[in-house]
Amino acid sequence: MASQRKRSKGESLTLRYLILGGWALFCLAPVLWFLSIGLRPRIEIITPQPIYIPSFSLDAWHMIWDDWPMAAYLRNSVAAIIGSVIIDLVLAIPAAYSLARFRYRGRDDIGFYILSTRMMAPAIVAVPIFFLFRNLGLLDTIWALMLIYAAINLSFVTWIIRSYMLDIPKELEDAAKTDGAGEIRILWEIIIPAVLPGIITASVIAMIFAINEFLFTLLIASTPDAYTMSVALSNFTGGSDGVIYNAIALVAFLAFVPVFLVVVAIQKHLSRGLTMGAVKG
Amino acid sequence: MSNSSLPASGAATAAPGNSARPAFKRRSKRLKAALPYLLVAPAVLYLLLITLYPGVYAIIQSFHQVKFGPWRPIGLGNYEKLLTDYQFWGALWNTLVIGSISLVLQCVLALALAFYAYRDPWVKGWRIIFLIPMLFMPSAVAFIYKLFFLDGRVFADILMKLGLVDGNIAFQSSIWMSRVILILADVWQWTPFLFIIFVAGLQGQDEEVEEAARLDGASWYAIFWNISLPMMKPIIAVALILRAIDITTMFTNVFIITKGGPAFGTETISYFIYRTGFKFFNFGYASAASVIMLIITILVAQLVVKRAFVSSRS
Incomplete structure (x- = not known):
């Protein structure tokens, strides 16, 4: 990490803090306002005149647990996310090991193919994927969500882990080899422990993308059997009630808090993870 | 890929005694050559299923009228x-x-x-x-x-x-x-x-390059345009x-x-x-x-x- 750098000629501190402070305000104001939406009674949300100083109420909290199958949404999200991350790691760790530590024909093309799946717009494959899962009888199940989240994140996870594996000094492996260890044992006993930060970073980013996923979930899920929090939000609307914004806001914060804590914990690795290893932050 | 190692193991069982050892060695050599492919294969197959299959499916479907009921071919x-x-x-x-x-x-x-x-x-x-x-x-x-x-x-x-x-x-x-x-x-x-x-x-x-430019009296935007930005391009x-x-x-x-x-x-x-x-x-x-x-x-x-x-x- 860079130490504190000196100021250059002609740079004004006032301007710096005006700009940074201004952006911080721009980031936080909508968040705080939305929090106030989550903690106000329903009648104070959509009014002829917006209410800026609302009264406090836990209406939304009771509503999401009592009137809505929030527990099911939460369970579906967590199960689909954990399942997909496990599938990703099982597939990605050997693949990354192969791409990072072996030389063979076609390696770069295989690597790029894996990367290029990240470029596929979900909408492009949406129709066929929908029929695929329908034919498999997996529509409206968390199994379908698991499989699709895993597919979306696999390129990311593989490339992040590969990037960390490239950093391991070759000597470490050679030493183990002269001791007679096989490739698989080297992977298990030396490489995986050494790239653990990369594996954790990749898992966290995969988790965020899985929580956020919207289009596939919208197509696959049609009942609380498979609704996740992300798509359930768009169902807090309906009929004469209109959009139930206080419940939406509260669910948004319920999902935000764990993600925020985990991301702060891996902050140091975030830039590297977000660029699939291209930037070593 | 795993098929390619089968003939070798077959040969090893067919020829008893002394030749078992070289045959085993040959097999392990082939396995070694195949190993990187075997390691990357599950991930590639999974992605092919989720990209190639939909791709082919979409291409075929795109030549049909598919509303309710059966597909009707309509060419382009x-x-x-x-x-x-x-x-x-x-x-x-x-x-x-x-x-x-x-x-x-x-x-x-x-x-x-x-x-x-x-x-x-x-x-x-x-x-x-x-x-x-x-x-x-x-x-x-x-x-x-x-x-x-x-x-x-x-x-x-x-x-x-x-x-x-x-x-x-x-x-x-x-x-x-x-x-x-x-x-x-x-x-x-x-x-x-x-x-x-x-x-x-x-x-x-590189902090030293930045520092050197600063000591030479370069202004902040000169440092940004001439040093930081080119370095950041990739x-x-x-x-x-x-x-x-x-x-x-x-x-x-x-x-x-x-x-x-x-x-x-x-x-x-x-x-x-x-x-x-x-x-x-x-x-x-x-x-x-x-x-x-x-x-x-x-x-x-x-x-x-x-x-x-x-x-x-x-």
């Missing part, structure tokens, strides 16, 4: 119709307009913020604060903006209180104002993505590509905030495919649009992305 019918479908071209245009404005804004803002933040003693604090919008679910962010501009009329009310307008603003009925809402939501949520990457890039630059390229991919596939915000309206003025290509397939159940037509997008994606991937990623990793 869907493609001919697409070429003259102003909604399809409109969706491409909207995606391009909304995407490029959003991307340019995010890039400029993130560079400026990163430039001011990376030398600040509280850079870690700024990073955490700026990160916050990115960590909300996109569907939640869409509702924040929907409530703020449309349903809650909060923005119009604030402008009225400031005396800037004297009535409600009908954002829904203006194409450009609806586009601005989509752009604003995207800028708010995803500028941090670029910011985090740019800060890391700037922190990674990082900026990779970050922008990743952002561009996500922006051009924008769906959630359109689905929640504008539904593509007014007058299809905010319909992105993803939303067009969704609407054609899953609202009008015109699956053959949606598949034809998907195939065209797939071709564009592959071209862009081969021509632009490959270069940027391969060069950034030497």
Whole structure:
């Protein structure tokens, strides 16, 4: 990490803090306002005149647990996310090991193919994927969500882990080899422990993308059997009630808090993870 | 791949005694050559299933009329119709307009913020604060903006209180104002993505070069333009590509905030495919649009992305 750098000629501190402070305000104001939406009674949300100083109420909290199958949404999200991350790691760790530590024909093309799946717009494959899962009888199940989240994140996870594996000094492996260890044992006993930060970073980013996923979930899920929090939000609307914004806001914060804590914990690795290893932050 | 090692093991059982050892060695040699392929194969097969299968399926389906009931082959019918479908071209245009404005804004803002933040003693604090919008679910962010501009009329009310307008603003009925809402939501949520990457890039630059330039009396913008920016080029390229991919596939915000309206003025290509397939159940037509997008994606991937990623990793 860079130490504190000196100021250059002609740079004004006032301007710096005006700009940074201004952006911080721009980031936080909508968040705080939305929090106030989550903690106000329903009648104070959509009014002829917006209410800026609302009264406090836990209406939304009771509503999401009592009137809505929030527990099911939460369970579906967590199960689909954990399942997909496990599938990703099982597939990605050997693949990354192969791409990072072996030389063979076609390696770069295989690597790029894996990367290029990240470029596929979900909408492009949406129709066929929908029929695929329908034919498999997996529509409206968390199994379908698991499989699709895993597919979306696999390129990311593989490339992040590969990037960390490239950093391991070759000597470490050679030493183990002269001791007679096989490739698989080297992977298990030396490489995986050494790239653990990369594996954790990749898992966290995969988790965020899985929580956020919207289009596939919208197509696959049609009942609380498979609704996740992300798509359930768009169902807090309906009929004469209109959009139930206080419940939406509260669910948004319920999902935000764990993600925020985990991301702060891996902050140091975030830039590297977000660029699939291209930037070593 | 595993099949290739079978004949060797067969040979080993057929020839008893002494030859078992060399045969085993031969087999293990072949296994060694196959090992990297075996390791990468499960991931590749999985991705092929989820990309190649849908690709082939979409191509076949695109030559059929698929509504309710059985598929009816219609040759290039869907493609001919697409070429003259102003909604399809409109969706491409909207995606391009909304995407490029959003991307340019995010890039400029993130560079400026990163430039001011990376030398600040509280850079870690700024990073955490700026990160916050990115960590909300996109569907939640869409509702924040929907409530703020449309349903809650909060923005119009604030402008009225400031005396800037004297009535409600009908954002829904203006194409450009609806586009601005989509752009604003995207800028708010995803500028941090670029910011985090740019800060890391700037922190990674050689401090001594920067210091030497400073002692030579170079001003901050000279350092930024002549030292930092050239050094950052590959990082900026990779970050922008990743952002561009996500922006051009924008769906959630359109689905929640504008539904593509007014007058299809905010319909992105993803939303067009969704609407054609899953609202009008015109699956053959949606598949034809998907195939065209797939071709564009592959071209862009081969021509632009490959270069940027391969060069950034030497």
